[in-house]
Amino acid sequence: MVMGDMVDEVDVAVVGGGPGGYSAAFRCAELGLETVVIDADRRLGGACLFEGCIPSKALLHVAAVVSEAERAKEWGVDFGEPRISLDPLRKWKQERVVGKLARGLAGVAKAKGVTVIGGRAIFEDSSTLRVEGDTLQKVRFKHAVVATGSEPSPISGAALRNNRVMDSTAALELPDIPERLLVIGGGYIGLELGTVYATLGSRVTLVEMTEGLLPGVDRDLVQPLQRRIEKLFAAVHLRTKVTGLRETGDRIETTLEGQDPQTFDRVLVAVGRRARSGGLGLEATRVRLTDRGAFVQIDDRCRTDDPHVYAVGDVTGEPMLAHRAMRQGKVAAEALAGQPAAFDNVAIPAVVFTDPEIAWCGLSEAQAKSQGMETKVSKFQWAASGRAATIGRADGLTKLVADAASGRVVGVGIVGPGAGELIAEATLAVETAALVEDVAATIHAHPTLSETLMEAAENLLG
Amino acid sequence: MPRQFTLPDLGEGLTEAEIVAVLVREGDVIREDAPLLEVETDKAQVEIPSPIGGRVEKIHVTPGQTVKVGAVLVTFSDNGAPVPAGAPARPSASTPRPQPTPATPNAPAAPPPARETVPTGGPVAATPATRRLARELGVELRAVRGSGPGGRVLDADVRAAAGARPQAAPTGAHPPPAAPAVRDAAPTGPARPLAAIGLEPPPLPRFEQWGPVERAPLSHLRRTIAERMTLSATLIPHVTHFDRADITDLDAIITRNLEPARARGVTLTLTAFLLKAAALALRAHPQFNASLDPAAGELILKRYYHLGVAVATSRGLIVPVLRDLDSKPVLEIGRELGALAQRVRDGKATLEDLRGGTFTITNIGALGGTAAIPIINYPEVAILGVARARQEAMVRQGQIVPRLMLPITLTFDHRVADGADGARFATEIVSRLEAPERLIGDLG
Numbered sequence: 001m002v003m004g005d006m007v008d009e010v011d012v013a014v015v016g017g018g019p020g021g022y023s024a025a026f027r028c029a030e031l032g033l034e035t036v037v038i039d040a041d042r043r044l045g046g047a048c049l050f051e052g053c054i055p056s057k058a059l060l061h062v063a064a065v066v067s068e069a070e071r072a073k074e075w076g077v078d079f080g081e082p083r084i085s086l087d088p089l090r091k092w093k094q095e096r097v098v099g100k101l102a103r104g105l106a107g108v109a110k111a112k113g114v115t116v117i118g119g120r121a122i123f124e125d126s127s128t129l130r131v132e133g134d135t136l137q138k139v140r141f142k143h144a145v146v147a148t149g150s151e152p153s154p155i156s157g158a159a160l161r162n163n164r165v166m167d168s169t170a171a172l173e174l175p176d177i178p179e180r181l182l183v184i185g186g187g188y189i190g191l192e193l194g195t196v197y198a199t200l201g202s203r204v205t206l207v208e209m210t211e212g213l214l215p216g217v218d219r220d221l222v223q224p225l226q227r228r229i230e231k232l233f234a235a236v237h238l239r240t241k242v243t244g245l246r247e248t249g250d251r252i253e254t255t256l257e258g259q260d261p262q263t264f265d266r267v268l269v270a271v272g273r274r275a276r277s278g279g280l281g282l283e284a285t286r287v288r289l290t291d292r293g294a295f296v297q298i299d300d301r302c303r304t305d306d307p308h309v310y311a312v313g314d315v316t317g318e319p320m321l322a323h324r325a326m327r328q329g330k331v332a333a334e335a336l337a338g339q340p341a342a343f344d345n346v347a348i349p350a351v352v353f354t355d356p357e358i359a360w361c362g363l364s365e366a367q368a369k370s371q372g373m374e375t376k377v378s379k380f381q382w383a384a385s386g387r388a389a390t391i392g393r394a395d396g397l398t399k400l401v402a403d404a405a406s407g408r409v410v411g412v413g414i415v416g417p418g419a420g421e422l423i424a425e426a427t428l429a430v431e432t433a434a435l436v437e438d439v440a441a442t443i444h445a446h447p448t449l450s451e452t453l454m455e456a457a458e459n460l461l462g
Numbered sequence: 463m464p465r466q467f468t469l470p471d472l473g474e475g476l477t478e479a480e481i482v483a484v485l486v487r488e489g490d491v492i493r494e495d496a497p498l499l500e501v502e503t504d505k506a507q508v509e510i511p512s513p514i515g516g517r518v519e520k521i522h523v524t525p526g527q528t529v530k531v532g533a534v535l536v537t538f539s540d541n542g543a544p545v546p547a548g549a550p551a552r553p554s555a556s557t558p559r560p561q562p563t564p565a566t567p568n569a570p571a572a573p574p575p576a577r578e579t580v581p582t583g584g585p586v587a588a589t590p591a592t593r594r595l596a597r598e599l600g601v602e603l604r605a606v607r608g609s610g611p612g613g614r615v616l617d618a619d620v621r622a623a624a625g626a627r628p629q630a631a632p633t634g635a636h637p638p639p640a641a642p643a644v645r646d647a648a649p650t651g652p653a654r655p656l657a658a659i660g661l662e663p664p665p666l667p668r669f670e671q672w673g674p675v676e677r678a679p680l681s682h683l684r685r686t687i688a689e690r691m692t693l694s695a696t697l698i699p700h701v702t703h704f705d706r707a708d709i710t711d712l713d714a715i716i717t718r719n720l721e722p723a724r725a726r727g728v729t730l731t732l733t734a735f736l737l738k739a740a741a742l743a744l745r746a747h748p749q750f751n752a753s754l755d756p757a758a759g760e761l762i763l764k765r766y767y768h769l770g771v772a773v774a775t776s777r778g779l780i781v782p783v784l785r786d787l788d789s790k791p792v793l794e795i796g797r798e799l800g801a802l803a804q805r806v807r808d809g810k811a812t813l814e815d816l817r818g819g820t821f822t823i824t825n826i827g828a829l830g831g832t833a834a835i836p837i838i839n840y841p842e843v844a845i846l847g848v849a850r851a852r853q854e855a856m857v858r859q860g861q862i863v864p865r866l867m868l869p870i871t872l873t874f875d876h877r878v879a880d881g882a883d884g885a886r887f888a889t890e891i892v893s894r895l896e897a898p899e900r901l902i903g904d905l906g
Contacts, residue, residue, distance in 0.1 A: 125665060125668070126665040127664075127665050307662055307663075308662070308665065340594065340597035340598045341594070341597075342593070342594075342597060344585075344590075344593055345590070346585040370489075371487065371584060372487070372488070372489075373584070403612075406587065406612035406613050407611075407612050408587060408612045408614075410584075431589070431590060432589040432590070433587035433588060433589065433612065433614045435611050435612045437611075438611075
């Protein structure tokens with residue numbers, strides 16, 4: 001091997017090893033294309049596995065166990081106060097969860113013959129990538145798939161070089177359990193991580209600029225969560241801006257609009273994520289970015305404006321969800337292999353893994369109405385569900401939106417424990433254009449929470 | 463005050479277009495240059511960007527409708543501040559289309575993205591497997607009527623739509639003449655799709671490294687011609703057969719009849735006779751009046767004879783079509799040809815004038831040359847190229863005599879026909895041109 005003078009010739013070069021990237025790479029390999037993945041950290045999994053979905057869900061599971069143990073006191077079972085040891089908890093999350101899954105992905109890559117190259121990939125033109133890693137090398141490709149994902153957005157004015165101001169990546173490292181934590185942003189990241197820290201013992205204050213938690217999500221679904229969050233957190237300030245963040249010793253002094261300054265031990269900034277489309281040399285290709293958000297512009301086959309470059313996942317825009325990226329990865333692979341694939345999915349499920357969980361797919365009631373659709377809406381309260389009663393959770397709701405003209409299920413929203421799993425059936429219904437009657441006439445196991453979707457459908461049939 | 467947006471002049475002598483898709487909905491607030499509609503002319507499918515920003519008050523057209531230049535498409539209301547131009551207009555060929563997916567709920571806590579517009583009616587009700595089948599068969603799902611529950615489009619609906627498409631009913635009023643069977647048509651098994659080819663132009667070198675360059679965008683017509691020619695030249699293995707027709711007698715007939723024809727309002731030209739001769743020859747050689755359906759593995763034989771004539775205009779090459787030429791007398795063909803060519807040159811041709819051809823003739827004789835090998839007008843099977851006729855010394859019954867010889871080339875699709883077939887077809891055209899009384903006789 002001649003250092004610095006290596007050129008790999010491949011069919012497909014995937015830039016980024018996250019869910020979109022590895023899904024594209026695996027599918028390309030299955031289709032007989034020689035494929036490499038170039039990842040800055042020389043590993044597969046991306047933000048999802050290492051600093052997002054997976055570690056946060058591991059910690060949320062721990063939080064759920066703690067709060068279930070607390071609730072068990074009502075049922076005559078007392079485990080006593082939980083004692084939390086951070087070292088074993090971090091080790092379990094890092095090695096038994098994240099590490100195990102990472103080794104699994106590496107094994108799949110090996111089995112499928114996908115090579116992972118470590119380094120920063122920069123486009124030199126529409127057929128060449130320069131990789132700046134341990135060794136300098138070039139990759140010449142017939143097609144490239146840009147899957148560089150997203151990163152946490154910073155907030156203006158919070159340019160503190162203090163590690164007490166954390167983004168979601170830092171917060172998932174679980175540096176300690178701060179006595180007082182300020183969460184900036186009432187979206188799913190702030191709520192999930194706020195829940196983790198609050199359950200582990202922090203006094204959490206949350207500020208959100210808009211008038212409600214989870215902006216854009218159906219209020220019927222948010223309400224039960226908001227009630228619980230207000231109990232779990234020390235304070236929730238809506239319609240509130242952070243006007244000042246200042247270091248004072250090893251604490252952060254914070255000014256919230258219209259309030260006296262307060263001090264916090266740590267601050268979590270969770271105001272959203274932004275596309276990682278810069279520094280890739282895309283200007284050397286014909287790829288175009290959107291004016292707003294600098295997302296890579298793609299069509300329904302994940303093609304950019306450059307015929308040799310495809311793009312998938314967060315870098316292509318909202319919704320920034322791993323499962324959307326994975327589906328896009330497969331579409332891009334099949335499309336560049338000449339197959340008639342298209343990302344024409346009707347329903348992309350979204351899940352907020354709080355307690356209770358919120359999940360939805362397809363159109364919300366408001367979206368359907370704004371499209372001029374005449375809708376029929378059914379809300380089934382979990383208070384009437386046998387299964388919900390047995391787990392002591394009557395605060396759930398299953399909401400079904402149907403097109404009145406055709407009787408098709410066009411959207412479903414669920415709030416309650418396990419909503420993230422329950423949404424799968426609803427997604428299949430929306431994606432396959434099932435009728436309300438189809439859902440109502442399908443046998444659902446009793447007693448389960450899945451019956452709530454059937455009940456919601458039955459209500460519409462009258 | 464509401465503002466109305468009308469179908470703009472599409473250039474190329476086109477006066478009407480078919481609405482393919484409406485990309486906005488009533489009530490949408492859109493920015494200037496946002497994609498508004500997709501229309502199809504006989505030349506290309508183009509996306510029409512919005513000339514202004516604002517709220518869409520009313521949409522006056524529906525997909526499938528044919529509209530004339532100047533017709534009102536969309537009314538904008540002036541309510542609310544005008545939306546400034548966002549992204550610059552993008553070239554239509556590579557513009558990513560808005561997905562037919564409704565905007566799904568965005569990930570919470572993210573800044574709200576620019577509102578996406580969706581085609582009217584939302585997603586088509588069909589399972590993912592059915593949608594993929596539609597893409598495989600090249601069926602526009604939105605145009606298929608679903609027979610399933612709640613109007614769901616089923617696999618069977620898609621297959622029916624794919625099967626129905628090529629079998630357009632003949633537009634001629636006369637019953638289709640009995641055509642001889644294609645010689646090699648004996649099927650040897652069920653129809654199967656032909657293997658697809660995948661070709662993409664390799665990236666160009668950076669010419670700047672050798673000297674200064676300039677980039678000039680292609681005109682719309684140039685791009686369309688480039689795309690159509692690339693398609694044809696890439697997909698179709700072309701074969702060309704050369705021949706010459708002795709048109710001494712035909713020329714004499716034309717000269718003799720020029721004045722009488724003009725008295726009846728017709729300018730008699732060689733092209734009218736070429737059209738007649740080709741139409742009659744096509745009837746005897748049906749595989750040249752056909753289209754290959756590689757997806758189905760079938761040859762679609764057309765029982766109508768609509769011939770296109772390449773016409774050079776100031777705007778570029780246009781191919782208007784004359785219909786049912788096998789049954790029309792030469793004089794009538796001459797009359798229609800004159801009127802059609804005039805409409806094309808005046809920029810008044812309609813979509814109907816440009817559609818439905820089964821075979822094309824291109825006569826470059828006026829511009830000189832000894833022969834030309836044209837590219838087939840996809841998805842037709844063959845094209846007849848004609849160069850300038852010249853007096854040549856020919857040997858007739860042992861004597862050298864001056865004869866007026868017309869060079870012709872027959873270029874055809876080798877997937878459909880072989881060299882011998884082409885030779886027979888070309889010979890038939892030549893012999894019909896050399897027996898002009900029979901062509902005239904067809905005047906009936």
